[in-house]
Amino acid sequence: MLKTQLPPDNSVALEQAIAAVAAAMADPSRVKMLCALMDGRAWTATELSTAADVAPSTASGHLARLVEGRLITCLSQGRHRYYRLAGQDVAALVEQMMGLSWSRITPPETTAPKAMREARTCYDHLAGTVAVQIYDFMQAEGWLEADGSALTLYGREQFLKLGILLSAHPRRKACCACLDWSERRFHLGGEAGAALLTHLENKGWIQRVAGYREVVVTASGRSAVRKYFSR
Numbered sequence: 455m456l457k458t459q460l461p462p463d464n465s466v467a468l469e470q471a472i473a474a475v476a477a478a479m480a481d482p483s484r485v486k487m488l489c490a491l492m493d494g495r496a497w498t499a500t501e502l503s504t505a506a507d508v509a510p511s512t513a514s515g516h517l518a519r520l521v522e523g524r525l526i527t528c529l530s531q532g533r534h535r536y537y538r539l540a541g542q543d544v545a546a547l548v549e550q551m552m553g554l555s556w557s558r559i560t561p562p563e564t565t566a567p568k569a570m571r572e573a574r575t576c577y578d579h580l581a582g583t584v585a586v587q588i589y590d591f592m593q594a595e596g597w598l599e600a601d602g603s604a605l606t607l608y609g610r611e612q613f614l615k616l617g618i619l620l621s622a623h624p625r626r627k628a629c630c631a632c633l634d635w636s637e638r639r640f641h642l643g644g645e646a647g648a649a650l651l652t653h654l655e656n657k658g659w660i661q662r663v664a665g666y667r668e669v670v671v672t673a674s675g676r677s678a679v680r681k682y683f684s685r
Contacts, residue, residue: 478523479551483508484516488525488539488548493667494578496529496536542626545577546643552635571636573660574667579632579647580654584671584679586637588650591683598642602631605646613646616682618653621645654678 479485483506490505491497497505503513517537520526525544529536539545573582580588592598597609605613605620605628613620620628624645632643642650654660659675671679 475523475525475547478519478525481516481519483512484520487513487516487520487537488544489552489667491526491537491539492545492548492577493575493662494539494545496538498534498536502537539577542577546632549576549581549632549635553633553638555635570668573669573671575651575662575669576632576634576641576643576647576667578651579641579643580651580660580669581632581634581636581641583637585641586634586639588679588683589631589641590639591685592642594685598629598631602629602640602642603627604629613649616653618649620649 479488486506487502490502499513499517500510502517503510506513506516508516517526517528521528521537524540526537527540529538539548571582573580573584575581576585579585589598589602592609593600593602595612596606597612598605610620627644629642629646630644631640632647633639634641641647651660654675655662657675657678658672659678660669660671662669
């Protein structure tokens with residue numbers, strides 16, 4: 455008698471996949487590495503071992519676990535190997551985990567450096583007090599839909615006036631409200647957020663701090679924020 459093969463239980467497979475992602479992140483050293491990679495750049499194993507404060511041999515095992523969990527990717531260039539986050543979805547997960555965990559730190563006000571709270575990168579877009587201020591302005595002025603899921607027609611026109619170019623057919627979310635882990639409010643994510651960060655950097659309004667997520671808002675940048683993103 456032929457046995458009927460039952461279809462796979464997709465819910466079980468999903469649960470196992472979620473558990474695998476959680477297991478890959480479930481180590482303080484690996485979390486430090488993921489947080490370091492939130493600056494959107496590729497890091498060497500040596501740099502990540504320093505960021506995680508572990509020996510290079512120990513870092514190698516952690517990196518292998520993160521690659522296996524598809525949280526990071528390894529890029530080879532000549533004799534050098536670089537690691538970076540596997541994609542924007544991983545960055546969003548890490549940022550959300552930061553927001554969730556931040557509420558469990560006492561007292562939260564003294565844990566994060568002031569400069570990090572003011573302005574930093576969130577993978578490929580701007581985060582921190584300045585980014586939240588810009589998002590609030592865009593919401594108040596009608597640049598964004600109520601839930602932040604898209605730019606309005608007026609918002610796209612304003613981006614164009616500023617010289618911020620947006621793809622007509624983005625491969626990712628065109629726009630989204632990203633919860634800021636230090637401010638507990640939203641900043642601009644998605645393709646629009648990435649385009650805004652690129653524009654701010656190209657204009658010299660912000661400067662990245664090498665090796666860190668922190669960015670410095672320049673004097674001209676502060677003037678620009680007041681001019682273009684305040685009421």
